[in-house]
Amino acid sequence: MTPILHNYFRSSTSFRVRVALALKGVEYEYRAYHLRKGEQKGTEYRAINPQGLVPALTWTDGSVYTQSLAIIEFLDEAIPEPPLLPRHPAHRARVRSLAQMIAMDIHPINNLRVLDVLRTRFGADDDAVAEWFRLWVGETFGTLEHRLAQEPETGAFCHGNDVTIADLCLVAQVANNARFDVDMTAYPTIRRIYETCMALPAFQGAAPRHQPDAE
């Protein structure tokens, strides 16, 4: 069967997986769940992913994969070319640590469901929510910029001259930042890598505004 990507155009974790699928040359059916309308919490989708979060990937054999980084590493193991991780364990660890700085230390805290709780339980208004978003981006992007600018392994991309999982996370986060007016002035290396990635068809085609459910 054709793989099915269960996702949402604006979800940055979905964006990561769309890039990976494009780089691996996987054709897939795009199935959209409108997060603002809570479609990911419906019984139909819960039967696919009981966690009620996007993305999920229904693979060719009908198996369902969840959690964006787990999905991407699965794709990388199932379809080795082009690799999304370098070969040497030390280099793989560097790429994973860069990816996880974004995937662990920024994204979960700034996720829609967390922002909703800030509004409903703590009375946060739009300004307070945006400030919260920018706080956690800044906490990590300062160090991320420092690492990418200083570490000799950085190349055209986060690690050398091939796209890795770290680039997928970086690009999706930068795209997300634009929605909350994050000032990117202090992050020239991050911006450079973002621009380099976005010049590639795999990233362009996976961008939120090019998805069928884009508003």
Added chain:
Amino acid sequence: MTPILHNYFRSSTSFRVRVALALKGVEYEYRAYHLRKGEQKGTEYRAINPQGLVPALTWTDGSVYTQSLAIIEFLDEAIPEPPLLPRHPAHRARVRSLAQMIAMDIHPINNLRVLDVLRTRFGADDDAVAEWFRLWVGETFGTLEHRLAQEPETGAFCHGNDVTIADLCLVAQVANNARFDVDMTAYPTIRRIYETCMALPAFQGAAPRHQPDAE
């Protein structure tokens, strides 16, 4: 040189890495940073890990590894036995997705630095902070219990009868839950796996209360 683990007894991400080091039979120097006193933000530690977060691992060659899951996968690649991930890509993806449900969808939102911001910016008191903590545990543990109870791959541990990365995350989270009085009644499978793990010397020795900086 002897590896150095930069960590804190009560940090659950540190706990994960301590278990991995024990399972892999790695002797290491234990270096403690008191998070409540902000020692991880000092210039000395920032020179090791500019992100100012624990854990970090200084390896035998002097290289520094950061981000707990990246460190654990590095250890698993550098020291293959005993493996902390199964061999088949589909199984590896299941283990990683279980691990990431905890490492992405619970831990970052309930991290000390986030709870501190809830207090200082939103006036959250101890009760409100504890409620926030339990909310995010409950959001994910309900599904985690469902998956572990229903999926046939679950065995004595999260995946079959060998310890994997998912177990490291599960145990550290359950230990953390106790500090916020999380009611574990609804999670019998999680509790069973926790107890099975904690009967093993590698988990026992890595537990917060057995560390040199334990209070």
